[in-house]
Structures are given as structure tokens and as C-alpha cells.
Amino acid sequence: MNLLHRLAYRCRALFQKDRLEREMAEEMRFHLEQRAADQVEDGLAADAARCAALRRFGNVGRIEEQARESRGWTRLEHFGKDVRLGLRSLWKSPGFSLLAIVTLGLGIGANTAMFSVLNTIMLKPLPYADGDHLDEIYRTNAQGAETQISPADFLDLTAEMNGYGRIVAYARGDMSLAEPGQPAEMARSIRVSSDFFSVLGIAPQLGRDFKPAEAQHGNHRVLVISQRYWLNRFGGRADVIGHPVRIDGETHEIIGVLPASFNDWRHLGSVDLFRPVGLTKEEAVDRRTAMLELIGRRSPALARTQADGLLANFGKRLAAEFPEANAGSTWHVGALHDVAVGKSGPPTLAMLIGLSGFVLLIACSNLANLLLARTMARAREFAVRSAIGASRLQLLRPLVVESLLLALAGGLAAIFVAVWFTQWLTGRSTGDNGEVVRFALDWSVLGWAFAASVLTAVAFGIAPALFAMRLDLNRTLKSGARGSTGGPVQHRVRQVLIIGQFALAMVLLAGAALFVRGLADLNNRRAGWESDNLIAGTILLPATSYPGTREIAAFQRLTVERLETLPGVRSASLSYTMPFFGLSAPRKYRIEGRATPKPGEEPSAAINGVSPRYFETVGTRLLQGRVFSDSDNLASRKVFIISQAMAAALFGAESPLGRRLAHLGSDEPEWGEVVGVVADVQSVYPERGPVTNQLYQPLAQEGWPMNEIAVRTNGVDPSTLVHAISATMTALHPDLPVRRLQPADERISRANYQLGVLRDMLSTFALLGLGLASLGIYGVIARTVAQRSGEFSIRLALGAQVRDITRLVLASGVRLALIGSALGLLGAVGISRLLASAYPGMRMDSPPVILGVTLLLVAVALIACYLPARRAAGINPIESLRAE
Amino acid sequence: MAQKSDLLQGSLDMLVLRVLSRGELHGWGVTQKLEQLSRSALQVDEGSLYPALYRMEAKGWLRSEWKMTENNRSAKFYTLTRPGRTQLEAAQESWERMTGIVALVMQGA
Numbered sequence: 001m002n003l004l005h006r007l008a009y010r011c012r013a014l015f016q017k018d019r020l021e022r023e024m025a026e027e028m029r030f031h032l033e034q035r036a037a038d039q040v041e042d043g044l045a046a047d048a049a050r051c052a053a054l055r056r057f058g059n060v061g062r063i064e065e066q067a068r069e070s071r072g073w074t075r076l077e078h079f080g081k082d083v084r085l086g087l088r089s090l091w092k093s094p095g096f097s098l099l100a101i102v103t104l105g106l107g108i109g110a111n112t113a114m115f116s117v118l119n120t121i122m123l124k125p126l127p128y129a130d131g132d133h134l135d136e137i138y139r140t141n142a143q144g145a146e147t148q149i150s151p152a153d154f155l156d157l158t159a160e161m162n163g164y165g166r167i168v169a170y171a172r173g174d175m176s177l178a179e180p181g182q183p184a185e186m187a188r189s190i191r192v193s194s195d196f197f198s199v200l201g202i203a204p205q206l207g208r209d210f211k212p213a214e215a216q217h218g219n220h221r222v223l224v225i226s227q228r229y230w231l232n233r234f235g236g237r238a239d240v241i242g243h244p245v246r247i248d249g250e251t252h253e254i255i256g257v258l259p260a261s262f263n264d265w266r267h268l269g270s271v272d273l274f275r276p277v278g279l280t281k282e283e284a285v286d287r288r289t290a291m292l293e294l295i296g297r298r299s300p301a302l303a304r305t306q307a308d309g310l311l312a313n314f315g316k317r318l319a320a321e322f323p324e325a326n327a328g329s330t331w332h333v334g335a336l337h338d339v340a341v342g343k344s345g346p347p348t349l350a351m352l353i354g355l356s357g358f359v360l361l362i363a364c365s366n367l368a369n370l371l372l373a374r375t376m377a378r379a380r381e382f383a384v385r386s387a388i389g390a391s392r393l394q395l396l397r398p399l400v401v402e403s404l405l406l407a408l409a410g411g412l413a414a415i416f417v418a419v420w421f422t423q424w425l426t427g428r429s430t431g432d433n434g435e436v437v438r439f440a441l442d443w444s445v446l447g448w449a450f451a452a453s454v455l456t457a458v459a460f461g462i463a464p465a466l467f468a469m470r471l472d473l474n475r476t477l478k479s480g481a482r483g484s485t486g487g488p489v490q491h492r493v494r495q496v497l498i499i500g501q502f503a504l505a506m507v508l509l510a511g512a513a514l515f516v517r518g519l520a521d522l523n524n525r526r527a528g529w530e531s532d533n534l535i536a537g538t539i540l541l542p543a544t545s546y547p548g549t550r551e552i553a554a555f556q557r558l559t560v561e562r563l564e565t566l567p568g569v570r571s572a573s574l575s576y577t578m579p580f581f582g583l584s585a586p587r588k589y590r591i592e593g594r595a596t597p598k599p600g601e602e603p604s605a606a607i608n609g610v611s612p613r614y615f616e617t618v619g620t621r622l623l624q625g626r627v628f629s630d631s632d633n634l635a636s637r638k639v640f641i642i643s644q645a646m647a648a649a650l651f652g653a654e655s656p657l658g659r660r661l662a663h664l665g666s667d668e669p670e671w672g673e674v675v676g677v678v679a680d681v682q683s684v685y686p687e688r689g690p691v692t693n694q695l696y697q698p699l700a701q702e703g704w705p706m707n708e709i710a711v712r713t714n715g716v717d718p719s720t721l722v723h724a725i726s727a728t729m730t731a732l733h734p735d736l737p738v739r740r741l742q743p744a745d746e747r748i749s750r751a752n753y754q755l756g757v758l759r760d761m762l763s764t765f766a767l768l769g770l771g772l773a774s775l776g777i778y779g780v781i782a783r784t785v786a787q788r789s790g791e792f793s794i795r796l797a798l799g800a801q802v803r804d805i806t807r808l809v810l811a812s813g814v815r816l817a818l819i820g821s822a823l824g825l826l827g828a829v830g831i832s833r834l835l836a837s838a839y840p841g842m843r844m845d846s847p848p849v850i851l852g853v854t855l856l857l858v859a860v861a862l863i864a865c866y867l868p869a870r871r872a873a874g875i876n877p878i879e880s881l882r883a884e
Numbered sequence: 885m886a887q888k889s890d891l892l893q894g895s896l897d898m899l900v901l902r903v904l905s906r907g908e909l910h911g912w913g914v915t916q917k918l919e920q921l922s923r924s925a926l927q928v929d930e931g932s933l934y935p936a937l938y939r940m941e942a943k944g945w946l947r948s949e950w951k952m953t954e955n956n957r958s959a960k961f962y963t964l965t966r967p968g969r970t971q972l973e974a975a976q977e978s979w980e981r982m983t984g985i986v987a988l989v990m991q992g993a
Contacts, residue, residue, distance in 0.1 A: 005965070006944045013942070023950075027911055027960050028934065034912045035930070058929030066932070070939035 013071045024067055032057060079401070086402040096374065097406070100367055103775070104410025104456065106768055107363025109417025112449040114356040116422050116441055118349050122341055123444070127261045129201020130297075135304065136339040137167060137294040137311060142328025142601070147585070148290040150325065151283045153318060154193075157294075164310055165299040169193045169292040173706070175273055176540060176737050177233075178246040183730045186540075186739035187229065189273035196274075197224075197258075199297045206230075207241040207256035210276050220278025223247065224256040226263055229272035247275070249542030249735040267340040287325040290585060295336060308333040324664065327599030347838045348758065351831070355511065355765050358504040360452065362769050364460045365497040366776045371403060372464035373783055376490060396462075403461020404454070411453030415441070418449065428757045494780050498773075499820040502857060505766075505773040506824020509853045511831040512759075512766035517849050518835070518842035519759050523749055528681035529580055530619030531748065533570075535718035536578060536710045537725070537741030543705060545733060552703025553633060556611050559709065559732060566724050568716035573614035576607070576704050579681040579694055580618075581747065584608065586693070591650060592660035592671055602664055605646055605693035609702055615678060617712045625657045625676030633700040638672030643680045643694035650693075661695075672697065684748050685841060709738065718743040755839075770857070774864045781813045782868040793877035802873040809872050813865030814858060821857045825850070896936050898979060901945065901964060901972040908949075910959035911937060937962060945971050 013020060032053045039049035054060070090097040125131045137157075141147045149157075154169050161167060170192045178184035194215035203209065204224060213219055223245070225234075234240045243254045252275070263270050283289070298307050315331030375382075382395055419441060546552050556574045563572035577584050583606040590596055591603070612628045615621075623644055632639050640661060647656040656677060662669035682690050699707075709729075711721060722741050729736045740747065749756075785792075792805050828850060836844040903909065903917045914937075915930050940946045945968030951961045964972070 003944075005947070006942065009942055009944070023960065024934070024938075028931070030910070030957065030959050031912045031915065031930065035915075056930050058931040060931065063929070063931035063934060066935035067938050070935045071942060 014076070017077075020071065024064065028057075028060065028064075078397075082398050082401040083405065085398055086405045089398075089402065090405060093374075096370060097409075099775075100370055100406050101409045101413055103363045103366050103370075103772060104407060104453070105413025105417050106772070107360040108410055108414035108449055108452045108456065109421065110356040110765060110768060111353075111360045111452055112414050112418040112445060113421035113425070114349075114352050115448040116418060116445040117425065118353060119442070119445055121266065121345060122349060126267055126337055126340060127202075127264050128336075131337055133165070133298045133300060134200070134336040135296040135298055135307065135333045136336045137296050137331065137333055138339075139290075139315065139329050139331050143604075147329065149292045149294060150287045150290045151279050151292060152285050152287045153326070154292050154294065155284060156318070157314060160314060161310065163299070164302065164307055165297045166195060166199050167294055167296045168196045168199045169277065169294050170196060170268075171277055171291045171293070173291075174538075174540065174739060175247050175275070176249075176542070176735050177273065178735060180244065180246070183737070184246065184735040185737045186538075187272045188270060189275065190268065190271050191275050191277040193277050196295075199295060202258065202262055204256035205259040206238065207254070209256060214276045215278065217278040217280045217283075220276040221247070221250060221252040222255045222276065223252050224258060224274040225254060226258050226270070226272045226274075227260040228263065228270065230257045233272075246735060247273070248540060249544040264340075267336070287322055296333070298333075304333060304335065323599040328601075347834065351511075351834055351838070352758075352761060355508055355762065358508055359765050359768050359772070360456070362501045362504050362772045362776070364456050365501050366772055366779070367403075367406070367456070368460040368463055369494055369497055369776060369780055371399075371461055372490060372494065373779075375399060375464040396466075399464070400458075400461055403457045407453040407457030407461070410456070411449050414449050414453065415446065418445070425757065425761075428753075428760070491784075495816055498777050498780055498816045499823065501773040501776045502817050502820025502861070503824035503827065505769040506821045506853065506857060507827035507831055508762075508766040508769040509857065510824070510828030510850055511835065512762040513849045513853050514832050514844050514846060515759050515762050515835060515842075517846055518839070518844050519752065519755050521843055522684065522755070522841065523752060525682075525684060527580070528620050528679040529578075531744040533713040533715060533718055534618065534710060534744040535713070535721055535725070535742065536581075536708055536744055536747070537738035539707055539709060539729060539736050539738055541705045541707065542733070542735045545735075546703070546705065549634060549701070549703035552705070553700035555732070556699050556703070557630070559729070560611055560613065562728050562732065563709070563711055563725065566711075566721065566728065568713045568721060570712050570714040571613045571617045572709065572711045573611045573617040574699055574707050574709055575610040575614050576699070576707060578618060578708050578710065579606065579608060579691070580684050581708075581751075583683070583691055583694075587695075588664040589661045589695075590664055590669065592662070603650060603693065605642070605695035606691050608694065608696050609699040609704060610696050611699050614696075614710070617710050619712070620681055621679045623677045623679060624655070625674070627676055628696075628698045630700075632698040638670060638701055639675045639698065640672045641676040641678055641696040642674055643692075644677055645680045646693040646695065647674075647677045683841065685751060690841075719746070770860060773857075774860045777813055777817065777861055778864040778867065781809060781865045782871070784812070785809055785868040785872040789872070789875050792872055792875050796875065796877040805875075806869045806873045809869035810862065810865050813869075814861055817858055817861030821854050824857075825854070828853070895979070896932070897940060898972065898975040900933070900936055900940070901968055901975065904946065904962055904964045905969065905972055908961045908963040910953065910961050912959070914962070940968065944968075 032050070035053035035056060036046070036049040039052050040046060044052060057063070126134075128134055138146050139149055149169070151169075154167075158167050170190045172190050174186050175189040176184035177187045192210075194210055194212045197203065197209050205227065207224070210222065210224070214222055225240075230236060230240060234243070240254050240257065244251050245254060246252070258274075277292075296307070298304065302310075311331040311333050315326070315329065318331075319326040319329060386392075386395060422441060541552060541555065546555055559574055560572045563569060585606075586604040587607050588602040588604045597603070610628065612630055612632075615627050624647075625641070627641065628639065642650075642656060650656065651659060656674045659674050660671040661674065662671045678696070680690075680692075681694060709725070711718070711725060713721065719742070725741060726738050729738050742750075795805065796802070832844045835842070899918060900914060903914050903921070909917065911933055915933060937946065937948075941948055941962070945965060946962045947965050948960050948962050950958050953959050
């Protein structure tokens with residue numbers, strides 16, 4: 001009740017100020033009149049009575065002031081006055097205000113946009129229930145590389161790990177899907193163990209989840225599809241449930257549709273088909289074929305570190321019990337969210353946030369310079385006000401309010417910049433399957449922008465104000481018109497700010513330039529193969545039609561033959577993989593005539609099965625021996641071709657030809673003879689390090705269902721062959737859609753498109769930084785010239801040449817730029833290290849690039865200083881001195 | 885000067901509350917009443933009554949209302965609220981305790 005009353009009073013005090021003022025005046029007038037009337041009764045004359053009344057009342061103005069204060073809100077009223085004053089003073093210097101707001105808008109905007117990226121990628125939880133208890137369970141091999149897990153190991157784990165919670169597995173592998181009577185198309189798919197969806201906490205929006213019985217091989221021909229696929233492929237029809245489709249040639253039934261929220265590009269990506277993993281009896285005891293990835297839902301009683309210990313013990317037992325498959329490997333538990341974000345994610349994001357912070361810092365120091373100049377220009381005003389008794393707080397308040405206003409306007413501008421930037425990023429981040437990655441602005445992003453603005457205002461608005469406080473009153477008042485030059489300390493501060501700006505700009509420019517150069521290198525890198533006139537795509541042979549090597553070998557001969565009869569085709573090939581795009585899991589080997597190495601120390605090699613004219617087709621050079629021929633098949637002895645580096649690593653200077661190797665997987669070694677050595681081939685992806693050991697075997701001696709087809713044209717544009725190749729494959733078998741059929745060059749640039757986005761971001765930051773830094777140096781030099789015009793006039797009057805003045809001004813600016821760039825070099829080295837560690841496949845050290853960047857910075861500084869220098873040269877000494 | 889009015893402030897509030905506890909009055913009326921009750925011994929700027937009135941109104945001890953005086957002029961009348969009455973009792977009690985202590989010391993010395 002009382003509270004309400006007080007609140008009502010406060011509100012009246014705030015909103016009915018005029019009325020309260022009137023009432024107060026009226027009340028006091030009443031008092032004075034009554035008192036005067038009293039005095040008249042006592043016999044005083046009217047005038048004297050009024051005077052006496054006033055005397056007894058006291059100082060009316062002061063009492064009114066006290067009364068206002070006791071009403072409350074005086075502070076707010078002062079603040080309101082300051083705001084009005086600040087707005088008016090900003091409005092009166094539109095050039096300064098606009099420059100400050102744009103500078104801040106760009107700086108804070110870049111920073112806010114980066115925060116929204118961070119927010120989207122790292123801070124938002126994955127779309128699964130209770131993500132804190134979701135883990136990724138993974139294994140690293142003796143070399144420290146993360147590897148997948150074999151079905152038998154997974155089954156052991158689920159049987160043993162009841163204390164952990166629930167563990168599910170999935171295997172990636174695309175499938176072809178066709179409706180009855182139609183040719184098939186490829187769809188992104190994974191096969192999942194039972195409970196997969198319930199462990200993630202996801203229920204289908206339509207139809208049902210898998211039943212435990214469907215995990216059994218034979219019952220596994222049921223499908224759950226993504227919402228996107230349901231809409232795009234089946235038009236969102238409800239009768240899709242129960243609909244029969246052909247998957248890799250076998251009839252399956254669609255039983256469920258997932259909710260839209262399921263697909264998250266950070267974790268599984270845009271997977272469209274889900275099928276039970278349906279392990280066969282042979283697969284269930286297989287420890288060699290690592291094909292599964294695991295997700296665990298940890299029981300709430302268990303900490304992640306405890307879980308990690310449990311899994312480590314399990315791994316040790318496995319390594320001891322089954323050394324040939326597990327020696328040297330260790331098991332780990334990591335938060336699913338961290339794993340989804342990836343290893344290169346956090347450092348890259350940290351770098352982007354840091355660099356956008358640099359842009360913001362450059363913007364801030366520009367603002368500080370502007371405000372410092374503005375404050376110094378008003379130094380005389382401050383001195384006068386302080387001389388007549390204004391307190392420090394009273395002097396400081398309008399300055400702080402002014403910079404707060406600027407920061408808020410800048411923050412608003414920043415939100416526009418951030419919106420524009422995130423829209424651009426959303427457009428650039430749309431994947432080749434049309435999956436859109438949205439970078440949306442939400443409250444936390446807006447909060448970030450606001451906090452950044454206020455922080456900026458406080459840090460860079462108050463600093464110059466404090467300078468104003470330190471002014472020597474006497475000197476400022478005495479120095480008359482020259483009070484605005486600012487002392488040596490302010491001059492030093494400005495110089496330091498400029499040096500800092502150039503150092504930061506140097507880091508930004510160097511990072512961007514190195515990255516641009518590195519990506520260009522990467523896009524042009526063709527280590528061990530040739531991409532011109534090459535087109536490639538992926539096919540999956542349906543197991544029903546091609547159950548074994550014999551059938552696959554026959555298919556390979558027929559396919560290559562048909563493809564090579566197409567007009568414009570010079571040669572064609574089939575292979576498991578193409579090492580420049582991706583490698584299969586490594587296999588371990590032993591060498592004939594040498595002792596069997598200890599488990600975990602066997603030489604391993606990335607394996608590739610190829611058709612005879614593969615090397616000719618992709619352009620990998622044969623260095624020794626021979627390539628495969630049609631007579632290397634199941635009927636003949638096993639043969640291998642190894643890479644140059646593998647030959648050197650295994651056999652040193654000896655000739656590898658005629659030496660025999662055997663895959664360690666089989667109990668009875670199946671020896672194969674090395675018949676050739678080819679050039680090393682490296683991946684086009686920057687995050688993959690070089691792979692030394694590469695081993696090729698004839699596809700006709702071991703056929704795999706997943707294959708890459710490659711076609712080299714005789715100079716015809718390879719993209720014109722897309723249709724003919726697809727038609728040829730469909731004619732061979734209706735369930736043979738070709739996935740990602742595109743020219744190799746296109747595939748490379750698409751593969752690196754995210755790096756392209758990163759490159760564009762870095763370049764934007766660098767250009768922003770450069771632009772802001774040049775504005776900063778221009779402003780400071782121009783101001784210095786204006787302040788020193790008297791000095792220049794005297795110099796000119798005493799006989800100095802215009803050239804000397806120009807040189808003086810230029811030298812002072814370029815000196816700052818050079819010192820800044822030199823300091824920035826240290827940062828540039830740092831950032832090149834950082835980039836090199838995040839992208840080991842990219843070259844990030846290039847002295848010419850660094851040198852070029854330094855020259856660019858100095859050139860920009862020269863231009864920015866030249867304009868004011870010319871003005872200095874144009875000074876008319878007589879006029880200038882007279883104006884003093 | 886400032887010190888003197890600070891010293892008076894607490895007691896002025898109490899006196900005003902006391903005067904108003906007998907019924908509603910306008911500012912001039914409060915002044916008259918104080919003068920009358922103190923037999924003109926209180927020396928204080930009459931104007932300083934108003935900040936005190938506003939402050940106590942802001943605190944919710946008083947409520948104000950514009951009404952006609954007996955001379956048919958409109959004036960702002962102040963009334964004691966329930967929290968104001970509580971405050972008066974508390975102030976009076978602490979005042980009595982205080983003067984009691986002071987008196988004790990003065991007599992004992």
C-alpha cells in the first residue's frame with residue numbers, strides 16, 4: 001500500500017513535473033502572502049511586510065532547489081539534460097558524429113557478426129535431448145588417428161558397459177533409392193543400431209521408430225527418412241508411411257519421418273535415409289572392419305572423466321585380448337557437442353573473434369583520437385568552467401554522456417552491419433546439397449553488440465575526458481587561442497594510438513594475405529595427378545547384383561569399355577577411391593623375408609583398388625615397373641603397386657620390384673608381388689596431412705561395392721559429359737546413380753568453399769582494418785598540420801622550402817606507420833603459426849607476402865599523410881601568422 | 885549553516901508530523917502552529933518547511949490534497965498517513981530516550 005503510494009508519487013514527480021512546479025510556486029506564494037498579511041496586521045506597510053515575509057522565509061531559490069531534490073529524480077533530470085546537451089552538440093558537428101558512428105558501426109558490427117557465428121556454431125546446443133549426457137565414444141590407433149570401430153568390438157562394449165549407460169552405433173554410407181519402376185538416385189544415409197533415436201531423444205513426427213527386432217539382419221529392410229527428404233522427394237504426403245522403395249536394389253518400406261529439428265549440420269549433417277545397421281552373423285564377429293561410430297548416453301550418476309576411465313580400461317582389455325586388431329589403440333569419451341564442433345572449429349572461431357576484435361580496437365582508437373581532439377578543442381571551455389567552480393564530475397558527465405550516445409548509435413549501426421554480414425554468410429554457407437546454414441541474430445547476439453558498445457564508450461570516451469581533467473588550469477587559460485593544441489602527453493598518446501592501429505592492421509593484412517595465398521596454392525595444388533579434362537563421380541554397386549569380386553571385376557571391364565566408347569573420352573577407370581579426394585582406411589602389412597613386427601608397429605598403407613588404365617586416366621606417373629593389366633585378375637597371382645614414398649620407407653635404396661607383401665588380416669598370408677612404383681599423391685584438403693604409404697591393387701583381385709569412376713576427355717570440356725556418363729551407368733543397371741559427378745576442378749573448389757568463406761571474412765577484416773587505420777593516420781596528421789601551421793609559417797618565413805615542409809609532415813606520419821608495421825610483424829608471425837596449425841595442409845609462410853603487406857601499409861600511410869602535407873605546403877605564412 | 889539545518893532536520897520532521905497528527909493543515913498552517921506551540925522560540929527559515937514536507941510525502945508519511953481554506957482560497961493540505969503515524973511514534977520514542985540520556989548525564993555530572 002505504502003509502496004504503491006510512493007511509486008505513484010515518484011511517477012507524478014517524473015511525468016507531471018510542470019504541474020508540481022506550479023503547485024510548489026503556488027504553495028509558497030500562499031505562505032508569503034499569509035505572512036505578509038500577518039505583518040500588515042501588526043502595523044507594517046505593505047512593501048515592508050512583503051520584505052519581512054521574504055526574510056523570514058529564507059532564500060526562495062535555494063529552498064525550491066531543496067524541495068525539488070526531496071521530490072527525487074533530480075539525478076535523472078540532470079542526466080536528461082546532459083543527454084539533450086550531448087545530442088545537440090553531436091548534431092552541431094555532423095561530420096565528426098557520422099565518422100564516429102560509422103567507425104563504431106563497422107568495428108562493433110564485424111565483432112557482433114563473428115559472435116553470431118560463434119553462437120550458431122559453438123554455443124547453441126545440438127538438437128538432442130539433455131545433451132550434457134551425450135558422449136562420442138571413439139578410438140585412436142597407434143598413430144594417434146581417430147578410427148572407427150568394428151562390429152564385434154561394439155557388441156562387446158554394449159555387453160560390458162552397463163554401468164556407463166546406453167551406447168548406440170551408426171555407420172555412414174550413402175545408399176541409392178528408387179521408386180518402383182524408376183531409375184535410382186543417391187541419398188545421404190546412415191545405418192543405425194537399435195535405440196539410436198531414443199538415445200538421442202528424438203521421436204519421428206510421422207510413423208514409428210525402429211523396433212528392436214529390426215536390428216536383426218533380414219528384418220532390416222525398413223527406412224526412416226528426414227523431413228527435408230520427405231518434403232522434397234515425396235511432397236510431404238502422409239501416405240509415404242508403408243510406401244515401398246528400392247534401396248541399393250532391394251525393396252524396403254518407409255516406416256517413419258523425422259522432425260525438422262533433427263538435421264543439424266554440425267553433427268550428422270544432412271542425412272536423408274536411416275536404416276537399421278542389420279549386422280550379419282559374419283559381421284557380428286568381425287574385428288577387422290572398422291565401420292561404426294558410437295554415441296553414448298551416460299547415466300547421470302557418472303561423470304565424463306569416470307566414463308573416460310571405464311572406456312580406457314575396456315580398450316586396454318581389448319588390446320590385450322585381440323592384439324592384431326587393437327594393439328596400440330586407446331578408447332576415449334568426449335562430449336558429443338565438442339566432437340560435433342570439430343577440431344579446427346574452435347581455433348578458427350577464436351581467431352575470427354580475435355581478428356574482429358582487432359578491427360574493433362582500430363575503430364576504438366580512431367574514436368579515442370577523435371574524442372581526444374574534440375575534448376582538447378574544448379579545453380578552454382573546461383578551464384573556464386572549472387575556474388568558476390564546476391566539479392570534476394560536472395565536467396566529466398557531458399563527455400561521458402556524449403560518448404555513450406555515440407556508442408549507442410554506433411551499436412545500432414553495428415546491428416545493421418551484423419545483420420547484413422550474417423545474411424551474406426548464410427548465402428555463402430549453403431552447401432552443395434542445398435542445406436542452409438543459418439546464422440541468425442538472437443538476444444544473446446544483440447546483448448553482445450550492446451555490451452561491446454557500452455564498453456567501447458566507457459573505455460574510449462572517458463580516457464580523453466580524464467586528459468581534460470589533468471589540464472593545468474592556469475596554463476590553459478593563459479595560452480589563449482592556442483589552448484587547443486594539447487600538451488606533449490596528448491601528442492604522445494595520439495602517436496601511440498596510430499602505432500597500435502598500424503600494428504593491428506599489419507596482423508590483419510598479413511593473416512588475410514597469407515590465407516588468400518595459401519588457398520590459391522591449395523586450389524592449384526595437384527600433387528601426383530592432373531585435374532584438367534577429368535570428371536569423376538561415385539557409384540555404389542548393389543550387393544544383390546554384384547555380390548563378389550568376380551561380378552565386380554566383370555562390371556569393371558564392361559563399364560570402362562562402354563565409357564571409353566563415348567565421344568570425347570580418352571580413357572576411363574574405376575577405383576575404390578581417388579587419393580586426392582579421399583583415402584580408404586589403412587591396412588597393415590608384413591614384408592616377406594622380414595620378422596613379423598610387434599603389434600601396433602606394422603607398416604600400414606592406405607589402400608586403393610584400381611582398374612588397369614587408372615593411372616593413365618588420373619595422370620599419376622609410373623616411376624618403375626609396370627601398371628596393372630586385364631590379366632591381373634582372380635585367376636592370376638596377387639600383385640601390388642606402391643607409392644614412391646612407401647617404396648623408400650620400406651625398402652630404402654633397394655628395388656621394391658619383386659618384393660612381396662601380405663595383408664595382416666588373414667591368418668594364412670596371401671603374398672602379393674610389387675610390380676610397380678608410382679608417384680605420391682596428396683589430398684587436396686588442407687586439414688589432411690600428407691599420407692606416405694599408398695598401396696594399389698587390381699580391382700579385379702578384390703572388388704569393393706563403393707567405387708569412383710573417372711573419365712579423362714581428349715580436350716572436350718568435361719562438364720559436357722555428365723549426362724552421357726549418367727545415362728551409360730543407368731543403362732548398365734537401373735540402380736546405379738552416379739553421385740557428385742562433376743569435373744575434378746569444380747569438386748576441388750567446392751570442397752574448399754568453406755575456406756573460401758573464411759578467406760573472404762579475413763579479407764573483409766583486413767580491408768576494414770586498413771581503411772580505419774588510414775583514416776586514423778589521416779586525421780591525426782591533418783590535425784597536427786593544422787596545429788603546427790604557425791610553426792610552418794615561421795619556417796617558411798625564415799626561408800624553408802615547401803618541399804622541406806612536405807617532407808617533414810610525410811616523415812612524421814610514415815615513421816609511425818613503420819614502427820607500427822614492425823611491431824605488427826610479430827603478430828603476423830603469430831597468426832601465420834596459428835593458421836598453419838589449424839590448416840596443416842596449407843602453406844602459411846611466405847616472406848614475399850609479408851613484405852608486400854608491409855609495403856602496402858607504408859604506401860597507404862604515405863597517401864594518407866600526403867593530403868595534409870600538401871595542405872601544409874600551401875600555407876600562406878603572412879596570413880597564417882597574422883591570424884595568430 | 886548547513887550543519888545547523890542538518891542538526892535540525894530530524895527534529896523538524898518529527899515536529900511537523902506531530903503537528904499534523906492533530907489533523908490536516910496547509911504549509912502556512914503548520915508554520916503558525918509550530919510558532920504557537922513553541923511560543924515563537926523556534927528560529928528556523930520558514931521556507932525550509934517545504935523541502936521537509938515534500939521529502940516526507942515522497943517517503944509516504946504524508947498525503948497531500950488541494951482544498952479550499954476558510955478564506956475561500958485553494959491551498960495544499962497535508963494529512964498524516966498510517967506509516968507517518970508509525971514514524972512519528974518511533975521518532976518520539978527515540979527522542980525521549982535521547983533526551984532522557986542527555987538529562988541523566990547532565991544531572992549526574
